[in-house]
Amino acid sequence: xxxxxxxxxxxxxxxxxxxxxxxxxxxxxxxxxxxxxxxxxxxxxxxxxxxxxxxxxxxxxxxxxxxxxxxxxxxxxxxxxxxxxxxxxxxxxxxxxxxxxxxxxxxxxxxxxxxxxxxxxxxxxxxxxxxxxxxxxxxxxxxxxxxxxxxxxxxxxxxxxxxxxxxxxxxxxxxxxxxxxxxxxxxxxxxxxxxxxxxxxxxxxxxxxxxxxxxxxxxxxxxxxxxxxxxxxxxxxxxxxxxxxxxxxxxxxxxxxxxxxxxxxxxxxxxxxxxxxxxxxxxxxxxxxxxxxxxxxxxxxxxxxxxxxxxxxxxxxxxxx
Amino acid sequence: xxxxxxxxxxxxxxxxxxxxxxxxxxxxxxxxxxxxxxxxxxxxxxxxxxxxxxxxxxxxxxxxxxxxxxxxxxxxxxxxxxxxxxxxxxxxxxxxxxxxxxxxxxxxxxxxxxxxxxxxxxxxxxxxxxxxxxxxxxxxxxxxxxxxxxxxxxxxxxxxxxxxxxxxxxxxxxxxxxxxxxxxxxxxxxxxxxxxxxxxxxxxxxxxxxxxxxxxxxxxxxxxxxxxxxxxxxxxxxxxxxxxxxxxxxxxxxxxxxxxxxxxxxxxxxxxxxxxxxxxxxxxxxxxxxxxxxxxxxxx
Numbered sequence: 001x002x003x004x005x006x007x008x009x010x011x012x013x014x015x016x017x018x019x020x021x022x023x024x025x026x027x028x029x030x031x032x033x034x035x036x037x038x039x040x041x042x043x044x045x046x047x048x049x050x051x052x053x054x055x056x057x058x059x060x061x062x063x064x065x066x067x068x069x070x071x072x073x074x075x076x077x078x079x080x081x082x083x084x085x086x087x088x089x090x091x092x093x094x095x096x097x098x099x100x101x102x103x104x105x106x107x108x109x110x111x112x113x114x115x116x117x118x119x120x121x122x123x124x125x126x127x128x129x130x131x132x133x134x135x136x137x138x139x140x141x142x143x144x145x146x147x148x149x150x151x152x153x154x155x156x157x158x159x160x161x162x163x164x165x166x167x168x169x170x171x172x173x174x175x176x177x178x179x180x181x182x183x184x185x186x187x188x189x190x191x192x193x194x195x196x197x198x199x200x201x202x203x204x205x206x207x208x209x210x211x212x213x214x215x216x217x218x219x220x221x222x223x224x225x226x227x228x229x230x231x232x233x234x235x236x237x238x239x240x241x242x243x244x245x246x247x248x249x250x251x252x253x254x255x256x257x258x259x260x261x262x263x264x265x266x267x268x269x270x271x272x273x274x275x276x277x278x279x280x281x282x283x284x285x286x287x288x289x290x291x292x293x294x295x296x297x298x299x300x301x302x303x304x305x306x307x308x309x310x311x312x313x314x315x316x317x318x319x320x321x
Numbered sequence: 322x323x324x325x326x327x328x329x330x331x332x333x334x335x336x337x338x339x340x341x342x343x344x345x346x347x348x349x350x351x352x353x354x355x356x357x358x359x360x361x362x363x364x365x366x367x368x369x370x371x372x373x374x375x376x377x378x379x380x381x382x383x384x385x386x387x388x389x390x391x392x393x394x395x396x397x398x399x400x401x402x403x404x405x406x407x408x409x410x411x412x413x414x415x416x417x418x419x420x421x422x423x424x425x426x427x428x429x430x431x432x433x434x435x436x437x438x439x440x441x442x443x444x445x446x447x448x449x450x451x452x453x454x455x456x457x458x459x460x461x462x463x464x465x466x467x468x469x470x471x472x473x474x475x476x477x478x479x480x481x482x483x484x485x486x487x488x489x490x491x492x493x494x495x496x497x498x499x500x501x502x503x504x505x506x507x508x509x510x511x512x513x514x515x516x517x518x519x520x521x522x523x524x525x526x527x528x529x530x531x532x533x534x535x536x537x538x539x540x541x542x543x544x545x546x547x548x549x550x551x552x553x554x555x556x557x558x559x560x561x562x563x564x565x566x567x568x569x570x571x572x573x574x575x576x577x578x579x580x581x582x583x584x585x586x587x588x589x590x591x592x593x594x595x596x597x598x599x600x601x602x603x604x605x606x607x608x609x610x611x612x613x614x615x616x617x618x619x620x621x
Contacts, residue, residue, distance in 0.1 A: 176426055179508040179511075180508070183420060191418070194417075194418070303402075303406065305503065305510075306402045306405055306503070321449065321558075
């Protein structure tokens, strides 16, 4: 009996490590690499003055970057990388009005490199402003956009290099890696529900009853819905992938079939809703429905998390003396 | 479910006071004590003690309460998980999303394990104290104190109403602590455990906890007894003359802080039970269950 238990534990820990490895290579690293490729593509297109192509590739960058952000655990592996995503994307991380600042930079004649001195001036959000509102026949704007794409590429490369450095740490300590990944999914779901959906649909506490499409994450390029879909798809990569064993499979192995199936159900429901949405739907009834689905998804993540704690089993006789 | 309603399961479940390892450590300590104190062997090894009517009632009652808990008490209790979920949702609603990244995984584990243990013990102290000081609660708690002789199964001689209250206390406290921790640390939460039991509860249970309900009157010495409840201190609590002292579960700090601490050295003679005129109402199994209700009804 003891041997069987030991073998089962060994087998499960081996499977768990295999899951961490698959996830690391096929989700975390693969998504970063695709983001780098998208950023490089934008850079090439701008250099060749193919702005329409750059705009298409920008959507691709958003989709790939949102997947990186949705599973970003590098800050937990090394806290020096906690803020790196903010150097790429300032949505809800920065209150400054970069549009006014960028307009000012465009209108002056200072050296472009020098003028774009802030991190926020070189983010995806800044690039979106240029790509979708400015005239690229202006060489200064083109130069600014190239600096931005290079900065984005550089930070993405830093992320990739750092991930590879901490690969062993992530794969070896399965308990830790599943905890940081679950935390990222939970915090990402909150940001998704409250900021990306709730603020636009008028469902969040801050903007209750005041729907406004312009609050969408990528309202200028009309990529907000694509970003939401990408985030949800990243969650699916972690808990419900048909291609490899994921954390959903592990949860089922440990007997949490009901909880994980519920979570996957809410996730699929949200994905189906987003797939039938256009950008303008975010601020109407469809947005409100999506807010409810993502709220259920978040609750479900919390239930799985609490199930992991095993409340009932960890108490010694609750009676007194 | 069948496993759960098997009273023998208590011996192989590390979450139980009478888990075989906890019993074994208590037996070893008791054996050493008796070897060093030959005069105490006669009483502690006598049939008179182990087959005393009060002890026989404990054994019978243990079988009843272990089944009753599974069939009646647990299903009606709100779970700690529900409380934790509610607390977490409340905090999210009030203060928005927050996750602290300043502490390491290990630091959070230590902090969580310690918080669960300390706050659980603190709430046990106060509920136990209320069971003595609030008249209608005392009516139910008398079931436990009506034991004339003590043995490890006396721990389970608890009225169902009291079991319900302790279950509720557990759900509220563990749920509250867990909800606050989940809000702050999310999935970076785990408990340091031995065989699935909070490491601190396990260690203290290992330290002869089963001798609290026995006639092995071991004290820990004045210095330690201000921090940890010794078997003798709990036996003092079972004495008619000292019934309103030493309410502590594992820790004696609460008794010390709230002026209900009595040290082993201060009491020599131990006579267990409640007032003589009331003992007669707790002699039969049915009386242990129904007399508290009857006495409350009568007093109105």
